[in-house]
Amino acid sequence: MDFGILGFIVAGLVVGFIVGMTGVGGGSLMTPILLWFGINPATAVGTDLLYAAITKSGGIVVHQRNRNIDWSITGWLTLGSAPAAALTLWLLNTLHSDTEALNAVIKHALGYVLLLTALAILFKQRLLDFAKRHAGDHYHLSDRTLNALTVGTGILLGVMVTLTSIGAGALGTVALFLLYPYLVTKRLVGTEIAHAVPLTLIAGLGHASMGNMDWHLLGYLLMGSLPGIYLGSHLSGRIPDPVLRPCLATMLGFIGYKLVL
Known part of the structure; x- marks a missing residue:
């Protein structure tokens, strides 16, 4: 087997394992890894979007x-x-003829969203504690205002996910916790996945229509990630969360900082 192909399969295995063990969104890990392998930013994002849609689709069922x-x-x-x-x-399609400009926009957006994701992971427990203290009071918001904020959250996630393939997992879940603190965790996670699948599918197919897709690469990633998620899920909780989350946040923050520069 070609060394490059083996590398992509191993990358899928590692990311799938971490996702299964921690629940951290695969995009925040997979897209930077693809950039490290030399995949251009537009293709990395497009491929990762469909990768996310496929790997999360089973979660809806x-x-x-x-x-x-x-x-x-x-x-x-x-x-x-x-x-x-x-x-x-x-908007991305208007830049499609200028590959250098398109990749520059995606690369910088990716860096900023990775920094936000690192902060969300690092301070997630504090945010959850804040949400629990306000459980049931809706922050004194009317249903109409709450619905409007939810639509606004969807707009932000739609832009971030389409630009970078990141945000539907870590950032989306934290946003839902803050908006709906009275819902149990498993219901919020299920709701986030139900929203993430069609969003990543729409964005992924849109990128594919612009040629920002490597179907062979997608297959190699899935070959590794599916068994990786299975193994990681069975080892979930073995590493203490207070140790694991700061390590992941530091890693993502460092990658984001390097991309922004």
Whole structure:
């Protein structure tokens, strides 16, 4: 087997293992790894978006079977994210003839979103504690205001995910915790996955239509990640969360800082 192909399979295995063990979104790990392998930013993002859509699709079935999805919240998020993703794809398409400019925009956006993701991972527990203290009071917001904020969150996620393939996991979950602190964790996670799959699918197919896709690379990543997720899921909790999260946050923060420069 070609060394490059083996490297992609191992990368998929490592990312899948970490995702299964920690629940951290695969995009925040996979896209920087693809850049390290020399894949151009646009192709890395496009490939990772469909990779995310495929790997998370099974989660919808499981969470729906366990009634862990709030389809009302998913609908409000999608109302914002789907048009935002379409508009972002259109804007990227206007830069498509200038490959250097397109890759520069994606690379810098990726750096900033990685920094935000690192902060979300690092301070997640504090944010959750804050949300729990306000559980049930909706922060004194009316349902109309809460729905509007949910749509606004969807817009932000739609732009970030389409530009970088990152944000639907770590950032999306934290945003939902802050908006809906009265929902149990497993229901928020299921809702986030139900929203992430169509968003990454729309964004991924949009990138594929612009040629920002490597189908062979996608296959190699899936070959490694599917067994990696399975193994990681069985080892979840073996490494203390207070140790693991700062390490991941530091790594993502460093990568983001290097991309922004």
